[in-house]
Amino acid sequence: MLRKVCLAAAIVAVTAQPLLAASGVDPQADFKAFRKYFTERFPKVPLNDFVNGPYSMDEGLRKQWKAIDEFPPYEFAVDQGKQMFETPFKNGKTYADCFPNKGIGVRQLYPMFDEKSGEVVTLDVAINKCREANGEKPYDYSKDDMAALTAYMAYTSRGKPMDIKIPNDPRALAAYKAGEEYFYTRRGQLNFSCASCHVQNPGNHIRSEVLAPALGILNAMPIYRSAWGGMGTTSRRLRSCNSQVRGTPLSAESPEYRNVEYFLSYMANGLPISGPGARP
């Protein structure tokens, strides 16, 4: 019996390789190159510190952040999110019924590829799916309730290494590839890609802001952003980036945004969740 199982596993492993090669998608090779680029460009930055974004790049900013973090501006959101998380829906069920490990310490598993729908599901999408499955209205994807709930869920996952899986499924690989394409594609009247700022210029200033490195850039989400005067989700940040380069933002949690989150989160595998975060 054991032999049969081993043989089957070996066949799956061997037949799986051509699928990767045929699709021209190799997430593991991308991962290695991405990691090498950032660690070689910023040799003094400890690997796990990349998740702290601009603070890993600028000593002065880091000092300000340390001072601010004594009374974290996202603390109210975490408290609100905890209360929301523990409050049962009208049908008596809770978020804990929708997630692995009852929703505690699971942030690092998202986004994940859903084999049933063939799409990437972010934590925010999973939360709204849970709400709708239990007869509740979905939350707005940008801020307020969604930001508070994900802030609490991220808080329970702090320190856990990002653990994004890309199954050897052509749909998952296509989603990953589409995310990679979105990340490197220039857009907007200013002709910027995500990479223009976060690969080619981390640590440099754009106006008054210090640009964060792409490595680990989503580990701190959701964030309290001083420029917003409040909390925002990954969707809000992506839409805001689009506007800043004079590109019309897509709908929150559109396939493009979910795919780029999938790509970037996979690149951050092994780096700790640091969310919720605070940014200038």
Add this chain to the structure above:
Amino acid sequence: MHRNLIKLAVAASCLTLATAAVAASADDYKAAAAKAEAAIKAAHAARNEWTTTADEMKAAKKAADAGNFDEAVKHAHEAEALANASIAQAKEQEKLWPDAVIR
């Protein structure tokens, strides 16, 4: 012969000036706006619209509502040009993005 040529040139200049001085009409604006809208629709289909395109269209409508069709046509033309530029960017980037990938 030389005098005739000068007369012809003067007449042509006057004609050009007269044409330029003719104010744009509501129909001119409608035609320009329709062309701009078609380009914007194509940019939307390419998932690559620019915020400035929408700004120009708003300005065109505002000018048209105020009866200033010269300004309205000018903004509609600008919107069409921006929409076409965003489409060109999307097409170009389909080929160029892999060059930026970290390898």
